[in-house]
Amino acid sequence: MPKASVYVCNNVSLDEDIDNCLEEIKKDHGKIDGLLHAIAHANTEDLRNDFILTSRDGYAHAQDVSTYSLVAIVRMAREKEMLNEGASIVAYTYYGSEKVIEGYNVMGVAKAALEASIKYLAKDLGKDGYRINGISAGPIKTLSAKGIKDFGSILDVVEERAPLHKNVTINQVGDSTAFLFSDMSSAITGEIIHVDNGFSVVGV
Numbered sequence: 001m002p003k004a005s006v007y008v009c010n011n012v013s014l015d016e017d018i019d020n021c022l023e024e025i026k027k028d029h030g031k032i033d034g035l036l037h038a039i040a041h042a043n044t045e046d047l048r049n050d051f052i053l054t055s056r057d058g059y060a061h062a063q064d065v066s067t068y069s070l071v072a073i074v075r076m077a078r079e080k081e082m083l084n085e086g087a088s089i090v091a092y093t094y095y096g097s098e099k100v101i102e103g104y105n106v107m108g109v110a111k112a113a114l115e116a117s118i119k120y121l122a123k124d125l126g127k128d129g130y131r132i133n134g135i136s137a138g139p140i141k142t143l144s145a146k147g148i149k150d151f152g153s154i155l156d157v158v159e160e161r162a163p164l165h166k167n168v169t170i171n172q173v174g175d176s177t178a179f180l181f182s183d184m185s186s187a188i189t190g191e192i193i194h195v196d197n198g199f200s201v202v203g204v
């Protein structure tokens with residue numbers, strides 16, 4: 001198996017950090033076929049308190065790190081002419097953008113903006129033949145997920161109510177991401193695909 005290279009982008013809130021990271025990648029690999037945005041952050045107090053108490057700074061922080069970073073990274077990669085012909089971009093989002101999920105708060109609002117950004121970016125990037133899509137993944141216990149209040153009970157509800165009665169795995173999200181990176185999805189852009197064992201289609 002080929003070794004994966006790791007390039008650090010310390011803080012996506014800083015254009016300079018994004019620029020340095022992309023330059024490093026370009027130096028070693030030239031053009032890239034795909035780009036995955038898997039970054040999100042909100043201040044802990046904004047995930048603990050009621051949404052109405054979100055501070056101006058906390059709101060801006062969640063939007064900057066979790067949403068604007070996608071716009072900045074994609075724009076810079078395009079400006080550096082490091083996207084290969086037919087390149088595909090994928091960003092991870094969550095159902096908390098569509099429905100109110102206890103404790104998701106300002107992150108739900110950031111994900112709603114991320115999903116809208118994906119659609120607007122699809123229009124711009126389509127001019128160059130690039131695609132961009134979102135995957136709305138079901139909940140998975142990761143470091144970030146630990147910041148969400150009562151995350152364990154969210155997993156229980158999905159298992160009970162999702163049509164497939166189980167939670168998604170990291171591999172399943174990875175498989176769908178590989179599909180969106182591949183030519184098998186060449187006619188799909190600006191789309192948000194739910195990879196959630198069907199949880200989002202259930203009403204009552």
Ligand SMILES: NC(=O)c1ccc[n+]([C@@H]2O[C@H](COP(=O)([O-])OP(=O)(O)OC[C@H]3O[C@@H](n4cnc5c(N)ncnc54)[C@H](O)[C@@H]3O)[C@@H](O)[C@H]2O)c1
Nearest residue numbers: 010011012038039040041092093094137139140142143144
């Ligand atoms: N875990 C879930 O249940 C779930 C569900 C749907 C979508 N997602 C999304 O998947 C993506 C990956 O999250 P995860 O759950 O794997 O958690 P994670 O903690 O593994 O990943 C979050 C990443 O964001 C990076 N990050 C945070 N702030 C940053 C900053 N200022 N600059 C640069 N990097 C920064 C962290 O270093 C980390 O690598 C996120 O967009 C998350 O919202 C997660």
